[in-house]
Amino acid sequence: MRRRTGRRPGNPDTRAAILEAARAAFAERGFDAASIRSIAAAAQVDPALVHHYFGSKDQLFLAAMEAPVDPREVLPKVLTGDRERVGERLVRTFLGVWDSPAGAAGLALLRSAVSNEWTARLVREFLTTQVLRRVLDHLDIDPAELPLRGSLVASQLVGLAMMRYVVRLEPVASAAPETLVATIGPTVQRYLTGDLST
Amino acid sequence: MRRRTGRRPGNPDTRAAILEAARAAFAERGFDAASIRSIAAAAQVDPALVHHYFGSKDQLFLAAMEAPVDPREVLPKVLTGDRERVGERLVRTFLGVWDSPAGAAGLALLRSAVSNEWTARLVREFLTTQVLRRVLDHLDIDPAELPLRGSLVASQLVGLAMMRYVVRLEPVASAAPETLVATIGPTVQRYLTGDLST
Structure with a gap:
């Protein structure tokens, strides 16, 4: 897994990259099959950073699809x-x-x-x-x-x-x-x- | 009311102009308030031509909104x-x-x-x-x-x-x-x- 050192935590680009990778993964493979690990890999960040930003996979999914409510x-x-x-x-x-x-x-x-x-x-x-x-x-x-x-x-x-x-x-x-x-x-x-x- | 002599019956442009005027009229003023006469005026054709092409106002409306069924x-x-x-x-x-x-x-x-x-x-x-x-x-x-x-x-x-x-x-x-x-x-x-x- 690659990790771009240029992406700092809190960097809006990093959040956006994670959300974009999450949208693609959830839409292509479905919620259950898409893993935080694979989404992190696609966004070129550490999985721990995904958890740090978004918490659980449920929460990442709601953020990725811009769900109006939880x-x-x-x-x-x-x-x-x-x-x-x-x-x-x-x-x-x-x-x-x-x-x-x-x-x-x-x-x-x-x-x-x-x-x-x-x-x-x-x-x-x-x-x-x-x-x-x-x-x-x-x-x-x-x-x-x-x-x-x-x-x-x-x-x-x-x-x-x-x-x-x-x-x-x-x-x-x-x-x-x-x-x-x-x-x-x-x-x-x-x-x-x-x-x-x- | 003006009438463009360049528009012959059967001319696809004429049909398209009538349909466009009809869409605008029905959306802006509603079905009941929109008249064939006003639609013909907006499309710069004779009202008789609208009737000739599309029949009744009901039929014109269905054609204008591309209704899947009658x-x-x-x-x-x-x-x-x-x-x-x-x-x-x-x-x-x-x-x-x-x-x-x-x-x-x-x-x-x-x-x-x-x-x-x-x-x-x-x-x-x-x-x-x-x-x-x-x-x-x-x-x-x-x-x-x-x-x-x-x-x-x-x-x-x-x-x-x-x-x-x-x-x-x-x-x-x-x-x-x-x-x-x-x-x-x-x-x-x-x-x-x-x-x-x-």
């Missing part, structure tokens, strides 16, 4: 509590993030995923490894059903973001969050815990 | 029949269009709407004037509830297209259409005819 912070609030209301809590939390300053980053990510295959892959890895796995840890869902349930939830929530923030179709665009919680919450609940009758 | 052909099949299965029929028809060669045009439109405010406006006008109004004509829905019901349906279907064709999240990406009809159909049904408890 699911480890948000998801426990959604998943803890009455199991029959997890759909409502998920829609409420989702809208809370999108209606906050983080929403601009979410919109940028959505725009990029639609036009760029690599970003689409990162979003896919994000949903699978950062969100759905944690849902499995908290809710009592048959692991065999989780991928379908999870991707159905994603279809409804990403579509909600598209209509509310991109296409801006009324009245969804300016509806009070609780209107959407009441109408879309039961959909998400059914996708997560209901009978899908497939 | 809702007047597709919707009657969806809306006619057992009212309690309209959700399933809508999902089945939607997937049939997207899985057909027309899907490429749909994907191009989706990509453009996400990055381009004008296309987003055209998609909004399309959903409102070409799709939702016709749903109202066929289903017995309270007109006051139609906009919310329609935009909820749009959120689920556009999100389905995003996950299946853009982000390609499995298993939604390669699921058999009937799996998605069975799981997402009831959502669309509830949005259209069910109790939304708002």
